[in-house]
Amino acid sequence: MSSNTPNLKRNPSTHSLMFFKHADDFAINKALFLAAWKVWFKRFAPKIAGGGLLDWKYAKMPIEASSNSLSDLIRDDRRFSLEVLCRMMVPWSYRNEQQVDDVFLRDYKVLFEISSLTDSNGQELMSANLSDKALQIWNAMSFAEQDDYMAYAEARVQADIEVRSKDPVVLDDQGVELIGEDTYPPYVPDKDAPDIDFVRAMIDWIQDAPFQAYYLKQAAGDTVSGWDNRLSAFFWPKPRIGYSLHHATLDPLYYRANELAKTLDKGQSWDQEWRDMAVKTAHELFQVSGTPQKDISIENVQSVMAAAVHGDEDSPAKMNSGWSYLAAVCTDHLNGQVGRLPMATWNSRVAASVISRLDFLLAEAGVSQLGERFEAIGTIPGWGGTRPRQYSLDWPNGYRSWKTQVRASRLINQVAYILNNDRLDDGSYKYPRMPLAAGGTGDWTVRGVQGVLFCDGY
Template identity: 50%
Template sequence: MQMTFSNAENYQIPRGLFIAAWKVWFKRFSDDHYAWREGKMPLHNSAVPLHQLLNERCQFSVEVLSRLMVPWSFRDRQQVDPEFIRLNPAVLRFVECKTDVCDGFVEGARLTDQALDYWDSLTFNEQDLYLNFAEARIQADIETPSDQPCILDDAGVEIIGEDIYPPTIPSAESNDDAFIRALVDWIDEDPHQPMYQRKAVGEAVSGWHDRLLAYFWPKPRTGYLEYSFTESPLAYRVGLLVELLQQGKEWSFDDKVLAVKTAREVFMFAGLPQRQVTWENVQAVMRTVIELDSESTAKMNSGWSYLASMVASNCQPSPNSPTLISWNSRCSASVISRLDFLLVEAGIETLHDRFPNIGIVPGWGGTRPREYTLDWPSAYRSWPAMFAAGRLVETMVNYLNTAVDSDGKPKFASMPLAGGQTAPWTARGVQLVLFSDGY
């Protein structure tokens, strides 16, 4: 059974995901973290934009929960209304409840016995998977039709380690690659404290190798090993579809079904639900990557960017193989904040033609948005920015794999793999390190 959102063009999600989100919302935003089974949540069903609901401290509400379940283009629309209630009687029962936002009783909801029985019938593995998908909705870039910040509660963290001076400052005359290498050196020496909900997770680490091992998504219990295990089957299916296109073959009916289902699961894994997930749109994104078409009109935002990065990592190796990462708010914050500092320290006052198309993707949470001295452009929903970031990361990967120290030994440890082995660094590995660094 699916949860249906009539005000999002009947967008649907698995009811297990909604129940998991209900549990996550109680843990994150309620005073009684363990009351999710019998607890009541205010509706706060309002037509105001999402950022206004958050500013009014309505995070703990069925309305805000529902808006984060639907694609970004519907998040400024009211989702909880009589039609929503009529379509989802097996999951929600509507009641009166109290709220901190106002005095007296307000309309609210609780889970039905049927919903609780369904949740209890799931295996623990299934429950954990849905809980991860629900948590990802909070941790991912919260995109809306508005450019106003949407801050749930995870913002205002000071940048830990910002007082660590870079080991290398290129001269103002140095080319862009010199600054990229300096950025890699800086990340390698800069201690990194993993953070979650504004709190430190574990001990600080340093070095690219240990930073990658400290990666988690969307919560600390889902570390690098668990993340890799979950992503692997998605990457495999993306690879099957990419291989057909690279061989010049047409997708069969089954391939088209596979494309839609895989893309939807990728978006759910990343916490970035999308609309218009058709095989045509999925194929257009894949062809854009394969053909290195920076002028493409294919879908592009943080969600499609994540899919594009998976496509690039599954292309058959060739001299023209694309290098891409998901250029989201975290990765852009990591790269640009460090490049900005390096360039300014080198005495550069304006970007001019440096790092063309590299720009900022908006996002709020943790240390984002960060302050910059130079005037970096917007890179939101930009294919030119995606490919420019890919070229930048390609330079990083090459440096990580070929740089040697004064003794002629590798300067950087090899990239750790989830199974305990190591391998040369890839764009995917760099992406995960930058993602954590940009929190």
């Protein structure tokens, strides 16, 4: 939510929202800030004697107010700071701007007690801990509300972290992995084979290769293999919110987004109630995906949805990892419709999975130049997990490109088609059916395929 939302009055001391004046008064709920405070202690606070965690309710966090870029703060090991926490609360275009200053601390003094602490180098640092009022706000929330905001805060760490510059920003780093060193693909097509043969080789490779999910740099769950078991191992943004719960949580948002898109697809317009619903739905989807956006206006939401349902690769509508997610969600209803193109989320994780595997297969086949192969399938900058990955070929940059968004969605639709239709000699399905979140199995959808690729690209 941004303070340019109509009728939103800025009153830092009494409002349930926090405003970031260096991010054009972008606003978040104070509950999200308190959840992020707890997440920051869990993820980034120094361990105490015996390997335990500091008590987030009472321990101090360095403030580290700074005008340095976010990547510089990370390189200087300033993850555990109020400044970095606040940078991750605002949209990507403001993340290189200082967010904590005397005015911010004064405006929200009701939440903090300011003091100092001595770091491991003996340096005294200005610090903050939560006030009694802040803890009262947190404790007054239901457990369900606390869980929701904790998930939103976790998503800020796990999601694509975008900034204006090209400097890498790594909050959640698993370590570099070279695709092809863990398992070799079952087969490599001939050098001159058509693109679809390489897509099929990629699908077989993912089916064959073991997969281990990670969380907080630790293995989460058992190692699995197969498209079906990989999807069942999906979680976001933490293991407790697994495949079924994630679907159940998002289904209402999917329903609203698809009803809105269907109306546009019919050439009809939204009334005021639906216009309000469109903006609210976009806000909530960005919250869930951990990709806060500025300019969430009715015009921008409508133009993205219209471009998505029409597969308009020349659209001037907004596009980045967050808007790509909205495009995918609102076109989910197009799955199975002949001649229609449900969008896929093309973020750094999905792109890393697809491109790293295709890159290895093509290079192993002896391809040295992409030429016209996989036209417009472009990379998306992302750091974290095992990203960025090393490529042998010169893949184009697909960041903020609707052409890449549409072409990548076509490729992922091809994957779903192959998973659903390829058969063995005896007529049985070659690949396992897609597990359904509510139980049973069914046809693979773009949503299911991108869930597997999302995890594979971590």
